[in-house]
Each structure stands twice: as structure tokens, then as C-alpha cells.
Amino acid sequence: MSQTYVTGFPRIGEKRELKFALEEYWAGKTDFEALKAVAKTLRNRHWNYQKERHIDFISCNDFSLYDIMLDTTVMLGAIPPRFENIDDKTDRYFAMARGDDDHAAMEMTKWFNTNYHYIVPELHANMNFSHVNISKIAEEFIEAKAQGVHPKINLVGPLTFIFLSNAVDGSDLFNLFDAVVTAYAKVLYAISSLGENIVVQFDEPLFAKTLEPKFLSLLKIAYERLGVVSPNLKIAVVTYFDRANEAVEILGNCPIWGIGLDFVYGEENLDALLHVNGKMLIAGVIDGRNVWKNNVSKTYNLLEKISEKIDAQQIIISTSCSLLHVPFSTQFEEKLAPEVKSRLSFALEKLVELEQINTLWEKQEKPEASACTQKAPSVKSSAIAYTRSSYTTRFALQQKALNLPLFPTTTIGSFPQTKETRAVRNAFKKGEITREAYEASLKESIKKCVELQEALGLDVLVHGEFERNDMVEYFGELLEGFAFSENGWVQSYGSRCVKPPLLYGSVSRKQPLSVDWSVYAQSLTDKPMKGMLTGPVTILNWSFVRNDIPKSEVAFEVARAIAEEVDELQRHDIKIIQVDEAAFKEGYPLREEKIKAYEKWAVESFKASIGIAWDQTQIHTHMCYSNFNDIIDTIERMDADVITIETSRSGNKLLKVFQKANYKAQIGPGVYDIHSPRVPSVEEMSEQIKAFLHVLPKEQLWINPDCGLKTRGWSETKAALANMIKAVHLAR
Numbered sequence: 103m104s105q106t107y108v109t110g111f112p113r114i115g116e117k118r119e120l121k122f123a124l125e126e127y128w129a130g131k132t133d134f135e136a137l138k139a140v141a142k143t144l145r146n147r148h149w150n151y152q153k154e155r156h157i158d159f160i161s162c163n164d165f166s167l168y169d170i171m172l173d174t175t176v177m178l179g180a181i182p183p184r185f186e187n188i189d190d191k192t193d194r195y196f197a198m199a200r201g202d203d204d205h206a207a208m209e210m211t212k213w214f215n216t217n218y219h220y221i222v223p224e225l226h227a228n229m230n231f232s233h234v235n236i237s238k239i240a241e242e243f244i245e246a247k248a249q250g251v252h253p254k255i256n257l258v259g260p261l262t263f264i265f266l267s268n269a270v271d272g273s274d275l276f277n278l279f280d281a282v283v284t285a286y287a288k289v290l291y292a293i294s295s296l297g298e299n300i301v302v303q304f305d306e307p308l309f310a311k312t313l314e315p316k317f318l319s320l321l322k323i324a325y326e327r328l329g330v331v332s333p334n335l336k337i338a339v340v341t342y343f344d345r346a347n348e349a350v351e352i353l354g355n356c357p358i359w360g361i362g363l364d365f366v367y368g369e370e371n372l373d374a375l376l377h378v379n380g381k382m383l384i385a386g387v388i389d390g391r392n393v394w395k396n397n398v399s400k401t402y403n404l405l406e407k408i409s410e411k412i413d414a415q416q417i418i419i420s421t422s423c424s425l426l427h428v429p430f431s432t433q434f435e436e437k438l439a440p441e442v443k444s445r446l447s448f449a450l451e452k453l454v455e456l457e458q459i460n461t462l463w464e465k466q467e468k469p470e471a472s473a474c475t476q477k478a479p480s481v482k483s484s485a486i487a488y489t490r491s492s493y494t495t496r497f498a499l500q501q502k503a504l505n506l507p508l509f510p511t512t513t514i515g516s517f518p519q520t521k522e523t524r525a526v527r528n529a530f531k532k533g534e535i536t537r538e539a540y541e542a543s544l545k546e547s548i549k550k551c552v553e554l555q556e557a558l559g560l561d562v563l564v565h566g567e568f569e570r571n572d573m574v575e576y577f578g579e580l581l582e583g584f585a586f587s588e589n590g591w592v593q594s595y596g597s598r599c600v601k602p603p604l605l606y607g608s609v610s611r612k613q614p615l616s617v618d619w620s621v622y623a624q625s626l627t628d629k630p631m632k633g634m635l636t637g638p639v640t641i642l643n644w645s646f647v648r649n650d651i652p653k654s655e656v657a658f659e660v661a662r663a664i665a666e667e668v669d670e671l672q673r674h675d676i677k678i679i680q681v682d683e684a685a686f687k688e689g690y691p692l693r694e695e696k697i698k699a700y701e702k703w704a705v706e707s708f709k710a711s712i713g714i715a716w717d718q719t720q721i722h723t724h725m726c727y728s729n730f731n732d733i734i735d736t737i738e739r740m741d742a743d744v745i746t747i748e749t750s751r752s753g754n755k756l757l758k759v760f761q762k763a764n765y766k767a768q769i770g771p772g773v774y775d776i777h778s779p780r781v782p783s784v785e786e787m788s789e790q791i792k793a794f795l796h797v798l799p800k801e802q803l804w805i806n807p808d809c810g811l812k813t814r815g816w817s818e819t820k821a822a823l824a825n826m827i828k829a830v831h832l833a834r
């Protein structure tokens with residue numbers, strides 16, 4: 103009898119009930135009891151869904167009111183001292199997550215290569231973890247039992263926890279290793295009194311990364327110890343998002359019950375199976391990260407390959423990772439075209455897929471290979487010529503065409519999106535106002551925005567992006583090949599959810615995407631108007647992308663569509679075009695050996711999107727992060743004329759890498775941080791400019807905010823840009 107396993111389940115609720123309950127509670131409209139009641143209803147419902155599909159291993163403690171890393175911090179008693187003055191536990195928990203009047207929130211960052219954000223633990227050398235606390239776990243465990251589910255208990259593993267933490271005192275966090283493992287041992291001991299025969303799942307996705315050997319030796323020490331805390335416990339260590347071959351060699355010799363591996367994003371794990379050593383293999387074969395229906399025959403073949411190396415009795419059929427990363431269910435989609443909907447599988451549908459493959463596997467009933475689905479004609483990279491001359495040649499031509507002053511000033515694209523802007527857009531989408539009325543209102547916003555930029559004295563203007571809901575969705579809606587779900591929400595952090603576009607088909611451009619707005623904006627001014635597009639890599643990284651053809655082919659289709667837009671813009675006399683690659687870095691693989699292949703298609707598809715630009719058309723790109731250390735050569739190969747980046751918080755420290763690499767093109771390092779409403783002073787920005795000039799030749803420097811201004815208010819935006827311009831005049 104083979105069994106089924108779900109690594110973890112989404113918690114936000116099929117109608118985002120948790121989101122709304124949290125937001126009402128935060129707004130003071132309901133009390134904590136009301137929030138707890140919603141949370142309990144959701145957990146019960148989610149367990150039920152899994153029970154109905156006869157899942158053998160169902161989790162508890164995969165639920166959270168905000169984030170599992172934050173819950174782990176609380177479980178280990180690792181409350182940062184700066185929050186200790188908050189007595190009420192709930193207030194403290196949410197203050198850590200979101201900040202309050204007296205406390206800045208803890209840092210938040212992306213969980214591996216996903217769009218889920220966790221709260222980064224703040225550790226320091228003297229932490230003793232003496233107050234471990236399993237009350238949340240116990241409560242959920244007992245609740246599940248009452249519902250007839252004997253749940254496994256999910257914990258973030260100790261190595262992943264330490265590695266993802268920040269040392270606030272700059273100490274080496276690995277000095278805390280012993281104390282942390284001791285705390286986990288106490289947690290396990292406490293758990294062992296909850297009942298008989300409890301499976302504890304330790305999530306250790308850290309081991310899907312390329313790591314130094316020291317981590318592997320610590321892995322051994324940790325699980326040799328945690329594996330023997332109680333005979334009452336079955337310890338499973340699960341990894342996901344990529345292969346974890348090195349870890350398997352270690353874990354195979356640890357006194358644990360099971361090892362979880364991702365065979366969807368780490369098929370190389372097949373080579374590690376020799377080392378599983380008679381333990382249970384939690385075989386992640388149902389894709390937990392993407393939304394397309396499982397290819398049953400492919401999955402069956404995979405199980406066959408696994409069973410060549412491992413006794414069938416040892417195999418537990420699982421999701422490749424927690425289902426947290428996919429939306430809840432396709433059953434709420436009423437407007438999707440049948441050809442799209444029929445190809446989708448969200449969390450609930452994946453439970454059915456688990457049950458289905460398990461039944462086939464049990465009966466050893468090999469499914470027919472599915473008929474080869476019709477493939478889109480593939481656009482090879484070579485089909486899109488890159489004809490731009492060398493940077494030096496382009497620079498001279500662009501100088502002549504644009505005649506920009508020293509330290510040209512610009513913005514990243516968006517200007518404040520007020521309630522009114524959004525209200526008009528929504529009214530148009532709902533058919534409440536006519537297209538004419540909507541476009542007139544957009545033109546009004548663009549006009550005001552252009553006038554403001556002229557009054558401020560910026561050199562390169564933008565139209566303000568008032569037509570956009572989001573930088574990917576906007577383009578997706580105009581391109582062929584994309585679909586949009588009504589309810590495909592995925593938790594991004596806390597109560598925040600995103601609804602990624604579904605890139606399901608062959609991508610093409612049947613109409614202009616931005617030309618009208620840019621041309622209208624340009625008609626209002628003699629200053630150059632910057633056309634504003636989103637690049638292919640970012641479009642892919644922020645969508646659910648079809649997986650029946652290689653990602654690189656999809657990227658080239660998107661690139662071709664963007665290139666057509668670039669061409670049309672330049673033919674309409676738009677002399678500067680920015681192709682944003684905000685999510686370029688996010689797509690980097692966890693494994694070093696896979697980076698080259700990613701960089702290859704990412705750079706080539708970006709170049710394919712701009713390759714059509716004439717030499718005198720100046721191409722900008724924008725990236726929202728600052729650490730370019732490892733990727734500076736790759737950035738260089740993208741061959742943009744100007745790159746704007748987010749370095750406002752580090753002076754010139756992060757720019758040094760551009761100097762070291764002898765980077766030739768122009769850079770706009772972001773003189774102020776747009777993530778805060780604070781208006782930086784002229785002096786502050788003058789200091790920043792001076793710091794930049796310590797490392798960059800003056801001809802290379804642009805002056806701009808560090809990202810788009812859409813989340814800011816108008817008054818702070820005007821004040822900050824005015825100060826920025828003053829600082830630039832002083833520097834000139």
C-alpha cells in the first residue's frame with residue numbers, strides 16, 4: 103500500500119478569509135477571538151479537504167497568522183530584545199511582523215526563489231533559547247486530532263533557520279548552532295508527549311542550494327541528535343526547490359525516519375537514492391510551484407525510475423513542496439476560457455492528482471503516454487538579430503541626439519497612484535465608464551505629470567504609468583497567450599496576496615502596448631520622453647509559465663513582442679526606452695551549476711527585446727536591488743546604455759563593483775529611497791552624489807530616485823524630487 107503526503111497547505115483561505123480577518127483585526131474592527139475563530143475554521147476546512155482525498159500525511163503547524171519563520175522565532179523563544187517590552191503576546195507578534203508606533207518591523211525577505219516573504223529572525227551571540235514554547239503546535243495538533251486527523255507536525259529545520267537569520271551584533275551565527283539544536287531537541291521532547299507515533303517534518307530547503315561543506319557536517323550533527331530525542335517520533339527531513347544530493351548522503355546515515363526530495367525541480371535527486379538507506383522516501387512528484395495539470399504518464403515514469411533504486415514499500419508519494427505557492431482551487435474560476443481552465447491545477451486539484459497517481463501506482467496500472475499536445479512554433483534566439491553597434495559608438499550618437507546635461511536627471515517611471523487613479527481604472531474595467539472617458543482621464547493625469555516634471559526641471563521625463571495596475575499584468579492583458587484568473591491568489595507576505603498572470607499559450611503582440619501614452623506624453627514637451635516597458639525575464643519570473651516548452655523559448659516569444667513595441671516607439675520618435683528587469687535576480691537558480699543556463703536565456707532574451715533599437719535610441723533598464731557582486735559581468739552583457747538601480751541606502755559601497763569591473767555604460771544609482779515617505783534633504787543627496795563620484799566617472803552618472811514612485815503621495819514626491827534637482831544643480 104503506497105501512501106500520500108502533502109508537504110504543506112495554503113492557509114490564506116479559498117476566498118482569502120484569513121487576509122480579511124487579519125485586516126479587520128489590525129484595523130481594530132474585530133477582536134482577537136474573532137480572528138482566532140476564522141483561523142480555526144480555515145484549518146478545519148483545509149484538513150477536511152485533505153482527508154476527503156485520503157491523504158495519509160496531513161500537516162499541522164503549516165498554518166500561521168503571519169509567517170512560519172516568525173512562528174519558529176517565537177517557538178524557540180528568540181524574541182529580539184527590542185520587542186521584549188511588549189507584554190501582550192499577540193501585540194508583540196504583530197509588532198514583530200509589521201512594526202507599531204514604537205517599533206520598526208523586523209526585516210522581511212523572499213523565501214528562496216519564491217515570491218513568499220518570511221520575517222528574518224534577529225539573533226545575537228548571547229541568545230540562550232531557554233524559553234521554547236510549543237503551545238501553537240499543541241493547539242493545532244489537538245484540534246486536528248479532534249477532527250480525526252493524526253497530523254504530522256511541520257517545523258522549519260534548524261540549519262535553514264540559522265542560515266536565514268540575521269546577526270544583529272555582527273556575530274557568527276554558527277556559534278549559536280549548539281544552542282539552537284538544543285532548543286529544537288527540547289521542542290521535540292515536548293512534542294513527544296502529545297501522542298504516539300508522531301511524524302515531525304523538518305523543512306530544510308537550505309540544502310537545495312550550493313553550500314560549503316561546513317553546512318553538511320552541521321546537518322549531520324543536528325540530525326544525529328534530533329533523530330534520537332524520542333522513540334515516539336518519526337523524523338522526516340524534507341528539501342525542495344532543487345536537488346539535495348549532498349544532504350541525502352548525510353541524512354541516509356542519520357537516525358531519522360524519512361527524507362523528502364523534490365523530483366520536479368531536482369530530478370538529479372534520482373542519483374542520490376542509493377544513499378537513502380532503507381528510510382522512507384517522501385517523493386515530491388506533484389509540482390507544488392506551478393499551476394498546470396500533472397502529466398500522469400510522466401509522473402508514473404518518474405515513480406518507476408525511483409523504484410528501480412528503492413523498494414516500492416519505502417516510497418511515499420508527495421507534492422514537490424508546500425502548496426503555499428499555488429492558488430487554492432480552480433473551481434472558483436468562472437470566466438477563464440475552457441481551453442485554459444482545463445489545463446490548470448491549483449492546490450485542491452493537486453490533492454486529487456496525488457490520489458489519482460497513488461491509485462495507479464498501487465495497481466501498477468501504467469497510464470498511456472498523453473498524446474503529444476500541439477506545440478507552439480518556437481522562436482529561436484537566432485531569429486532575432488542583435489544589430490546594435492558598440493557602446494562607444496552608440497554613446498556618441500545618443501549624446502548628439504539627446505544633448506543631455508552632465509548628471510542627467512530622471513525617474514524610474516511611475517508617479518503616485520492615488521485612490522482616484524485606481525478608482526477610474528476599476529470603473530473602466532467594470533464597464534461603468536466609457537473608453538473615451540477613461541482615456542481622457544488618463545491623458546489628464548499624464549498632462550499634469552509632465553507639467554510637474556517640467557516645472558521641477560527634470561531632464562528625461564516619463565508619462566507616469568497611470569494606465570498600469572501592475573508592471574506585468576498590464577502587458578500580459580494586452581498580449582496574446584496570457585490569461586488572468588479571478589481568484590488565483592497566492593500569499594506573498596502576511597495578509598498580502600498576489601495573482602500572477604497565467605502564461606499559457608503562444609505569446610504575441612496584436613496591438614501596441616504603450617505607444618499611445620508615450621506619444622501623447624511626448625507631444626506635451628520638448629524634453630525627451632522615456633518609453634516604459636517591462637522586460638521578458640521579469641514578465642516570466644512574475645507569471646505562472648507554461649511548462650510544455652522550455653522557458654527559454656517562452657522568453658523569446660515575449661522578447662519578440664517587446665521588441666516590436668520598442669521598434670514602434672522609436673519609429674514614433676521616442677528616443678529613450680526603458681525596459682525594466684525588476685525581477686532579473688529573483689530568477690537565479692539555487693544551484694551554482696544551473697546559473698549559466700539561466701543567465702544565458704535571460705541575457706539573450708533581454709537582448710532580443712532591445713536588439714532592434716537603433717544606435718541612437720538610448721536603452722535604459724532598471725533593477726530593484728543593489729547587490730551586483732556576482733552578476734556584474736552578466737549585467738554588462740545585457741548591453742543597456744543606462745541602468746538604474748537601488749543603492750540609495752549604501753552610499754557608494756555597492757557601486758564599487760561597477761568600478762572594479764570597469765563598467766563602461768551609464769548608471770543611475772538611486773539617490774534616495776522611495777520605500778519611505780521621508781523627504782531627504784538637499785545636503786543628504788549632495789553627499790550621496792559626492793559618494794557616487796568617488797567611484798564613478800562623472801560622464802557615467804545619472805541622478806534618479808531608486809525605484810518607481812507609485813506607492814508614494816504627491817506632496818512628498820514633489821518635495822523629494824525638488825531637493826534632488828537642487829542637489830544636482832549644486833553638483834554641476
Ligand code: MET
Nearest residue numbers: 514515516682684726810
Ligand atoms: C519594481 S520596479 C518598477 C519599475 C516601474 N517602471 C515603476 O516605476 O514603477
Ligand SMILES: [Zn+2]
Nearest residue numbers: 725726809810
Ligand atoms: Zn524598482
